[in-house]
Amino acid sequence: MKWILAILLATAALLLMLPALLIGSVLYVLAVPIFTAAAFFVMHKWPHSKSSNVSLIVLALLSVAALFIGIHPLFPVISLMLAIYAWNAAHRFGHLDHARVEEEAKRQFVIHVLTFSFLPSLAIGLFLIAFLYVRVSLPFGLALGLSIAALLSVALFMGVVRIARNRED
Amino acid sequence: MGIGLAILILGMLLTNGAFLALAVPPILFSCFSAIQSMQLRLPVLNIERTVNRHRMIEGEEVKVTVDVSSTFGTTGRYFISVIDTLPGGAQLVDGENQFLGPFVQGQSAQFSYRVVLPRGKHVFKEFVVTGWSRWGLASRMESVAHESIVIAHPKTDPVGAITIRPRRTRAFAGPVKANQGGQGLDFFGCRSYVPGDDIRRVNWRAYARQDTLIVNEYELERLADVNVIVDARLQAHCRLGAETTFDHSLRAAGSLASHFLRVGNIVGLLVYGDLVHWVFPGVGKRQERKILDALATSYAADKEVFEDLRKVPTRLFPAQSQLVFISPLTDEDDVEVIALLIDQGYSILLVCPHATTWEAEQIGPTPSAQLATRMANLRRSLFLDSLVRTGTRIVNWDVSEPLALAIERDLGVSFFRRHV
Numbered sequence: 001m002k003w004i005l006a007i008l009l010a011t012a013a014l015l016l017m018l019p020a021l022l023i024g025s026v027l028y029v030l031a032v033p034i035f036t037a038a039a040f041f042v043m044h045k046w047p048h049s050k051s052s053n054v055s056l057i058v059l060a061l062l063s064v065a066a067l068f069i070g071i072h073p074l075f076p077v078i079s080l081m082l083a084i085y086a087w088n089a090a091h092r093f094g095h096l097d098h099a100r101v102e103e104e105a106k107r108q109f110v111i112h113v114l115t116f117s118f119l120p121s122l123a124i125g126l127f128l129i130a131f132l133y134v135r136v137s138l139p140f141g142l143a144l145g146l147s148i149a150a151l152l153s154v155a156l157f158m159g160v161v162r163i164a165r166n167r168e169d
Numbered sequence: 170m171g172i173g174l175a176i177l178i179l180g181m182l183l184t185n186g187a188f189l190a191l192a193v194p195p196i197l198f199s200c201f202s203a204i205q206s207m208q209l210r211l212p213v214l215n216i217e218r219t220v221n222r223h224r225m226i227e228g229e230e231v232k233v234t235v236d237v238s239s240t241f242g243t244t245g246r247y248f249i250s251v252i253d254t255l256p257g258g259a260q261l262v263d264g265e266n267q268f269l270g271p272f273v274q275g276q277s278a279q280f281s282y283r284v285v286l287p288r289g290k291h292v293f294k295e296f297v298v299t300g301w302s303r304w305g306l307a308s309r310m311e312s313v314a315h316e317s318i319v320i321a322h323p324k325t326d327p328v329g330a331i332t333i334r335p336r337r338t339r340a341f342a343g344p345v346k347a348n349q350g351g352q353g354l355d356f357f358g359c360r361s362y363v364p365g366d367d368i369r370r371v372n373w374r375a376y377a378r379q380d381t382l383i384v385n386e387y388e389l390e391r392l393a394d395v396n397v398i399v400d401a402r403l404q405a406h407c408r409l410g411a412e413t414t415f416d417h418s419l420r421a422a423g424s425l426a427s428h429f430l431r432v433g434n435i436v437g438l439l440v441y442g443d444l445v446h447w448v449f450p451g452v453g454k455r456q457e458r459k460i461l462d463a464l465a466t467s468y469a470a471d472k473e474v475f476e477d478l479r480k481v482p483t484r485l486f487p488a489q490s491q492l493v494f495i496s497p498l499t500d501e502d503d504v505e506v507i508a509l510l511i512d513q514g515y516s517i518l519l520v521c522p523h524a525t526t527w528e529a530e531q532i533g534p535t536p537s538a539q540l541a542t543r544m545a546n547l548r549r550s551l552f553l554d555s556l557v558r559t560g561t562r563i564v565n566w567d568v569s570e571p572l573a574l575a576i577e578r579d580l581g582v583s584f585f586r587r588h589v
Contacts, residue, residue: 056172057172060172060176060195063191064176064179064188064191067185067187067188067191073186073187073190073191076191077190077191077193077194080191080194080195081194084194084195084198088198088306091308092301092308095250095252095269095299096267096269098252098267098297099252099253099255099265099266099267100261100264100265100266100267100282101265101267101268101269102265102269105265105267105268105269105270106269108269108270108271109248109269109270112248112271116248116303125194125197
């Protein structure tokens, strides 16, 4: 569970940091990993607390700040989307911390979250963004990249669903 | 939704399309979550908890089994979590207290676990059921009330024979020497024969010497009233790591009450601290359970009204009966109160728990610690010596040693053999 949260938030942070680095906004590049690490810590430790919600607000503010410093809007949008999924995943995985549960049930739960929650939502989200940016004159390379990422996500989703069903049978 | 709306308003104020695009993910997420929350209906679950025993000794394990089933309701497939909330202080040692998995109508599931419970009355109150929508954007949490009560009694140890000599006993046969001649086992004295005396009790040797009929008398054995008083004033007790001397006092009270009940006496209990918790005197196994239940739920408290022992309600105890006092004795006033009770005719057995050895070990072998230990021992010895002179029988109990050992040492094994 921890690694899913870490991957989502690290990707969200990279999506903000790399363009900012190209622009040369050093302060922003330094701020992003610090706030993201803090958000990761809070979401992982206290997923059902108000602090977790505040962490999401902080990540949203980082995305807004990215627009102000001149980063291409695509990056903060995807970054915010990933942050929302991370927050949602942390919220769901937090239910495993209240009591002791079987390892197998825990594993099934993680697969369930991945197959029925995170991956389909991500695929739909990416499709939507691709569509949005194609409609608002997105550069061809970027739109192509987004579409490929979305298709890969769907393929991955289908694969994980099949694996999960096989295990349940 | 708040985040999305805030970014949306910002975008509109700045007339910037990028902000509007940034507002799309949170708003969509919120909308889908809201729709799914409205559609989400949890299955109707029958949840039953079975506890393998409702009374136990502190520190023992209790096995809890939970059956989850759904006989009717919606036909959807859910991913649900059922958590059995543990009472405070319970320590899970084995098994799982949560069911997590897909659930459909007609399905049943079971999970079980073992917990170790400290002393007290433990209530397993409810189950927390959480269900998630198929796309995971919405969840619903409900509490299902289901109460199970487990009482963990203080740990009692068997103690050796204890001789008590109250001035007054009941009229029924029992284990306590009544200090009166009559039928019994132990020789009590001789007296002149009166018509009606059993001829088998005639002392023929005395008759041969004095030429008048003399009969032997034996000491009557009668039931006695024994009231155990536990000092539950917070100021009187000290903390020993996770426990206090009060916990040890309760164990001693349980051990002594069980002992006196087992030998056939009428035993009552008074816990003096917060309020006057009194268990009406009685006999037998049922009374033992009542007393242990009361001890399980007892706690030390700091009430100004009960800050000294003068408020002990002596009216509750039969005159000239036996009192078993379990108190660490805080000052001279406590000593005086016990002396007053002796004056009123009560026979008192004082168990004085202390933790000087434990405290000295915690401080370490420094000269100042050794001096402090010596002073504490001297002070207690002064209190106890003054009580010995009043006729109080005392067990000076260091809680690091077993109570039975302290009783055997302080009340004397030869004394028991002679009288019990």
